[in-house]
Ligand SMILES: Nc1ncnc2c1ncn2[C@@H]1O[C@H](COP(=O)(O)OP(=O)(O)OP(=O)(O)O)[C@@H](O)[C@H]1O
């Protein structure tokens with residue numbers, strides 16, 4: 001336990017590569033064969049050229065505070081977000097929250113895309129607790145890595161935003177996320193309160 005803590009501190013002091021999210025994805029991100037027609041090969045912006053600018057706006061040296069991708073279906077939006085999550089866990093570690101509409105969508109993304117992304121990237125594998133550990137550090141909803149934790153939750157649960165201070169927030173399928181928040185309004189207050197709550201998690205870090 002003590003040794004793990006020292007290892008974490010030393011890992012945190014190691015200089016990381018100066019690299020953008022798109023460069024990271026093209027160097028380190030293998031696509032899952034369960035998810036992509038290019039499964040088993042490295043992510044490439046040749047397939048989705050518009051993804052490069054969006055991803056680079058999410059890089060650690062970018063001055064953007066908020067990046068919004070207005071898209072049609074099946075245009076690589078979730079993969080862009082997943083690339084950002086991989087980048088955070090490797091290059092720009094900090095506590096991070098990823099919200100999808102339901103626990104079911106979170107579970108699918110976690111098992112079919114996030115786990116293979118980690119399994120096929122040596123740099124991520126050495127930073128993230130192994131799945132077999134019984135301490136709950138690497139689960140469907142949570143990935144602990146050197147310098148942070150990635151929390152993944154469904155917006156159908158009010159508990160997901162509570163008591164988690166994070167630096168980065170990713171919302172996938174925002175329209176559905178908002179629909180769930182509206183349904184929860186009568187239990188927990190106004191939708192705006194939830195959006196504020198997500199922002200508040202960020203403000204605690206700024
Ligand atoms: N650059 C890429 N190279 C190869 N495959 C890709 C790339 N970007 C996305 N894909 C694949 O294309 C499909 C659609 O991608 P994704 O699920 O990220 O799109 P989406 O916009 O989130 O879709 P939806 O609107 O259904 O949520 C997936 O199978 C994904 O793995």
Ligand SMILES: [Mg+2]
Pocket residue numbers: 077078079172
């Ligand atoms: Mg998607």
